[in-house]
Amino acid sequence: MSVFLQSGKVPSMIFRGPPGCGKTTIAHIISQTLQADFFYLS
Numbered sequence: 001m002s003v004f005l006q007s008g009k010v011p012s013m014i015f016r017g018p019p020g021c022g023k024t025t026i027a028h029i030i031s032q033t034l035q036a037d038f039f040y041l042s
Helices: 002-007 023-033
Strands: none
Touching: none
């Protein structure tokens, strides 16, 4: 993951896990790090 973040090129990802484990939080942090748009989908 750190290699992708350093290069600024992160592939599409799907986070999987139970509610409350931090999937949305990590996605939001990655989008902020890359200065990318973040969209909530449900």
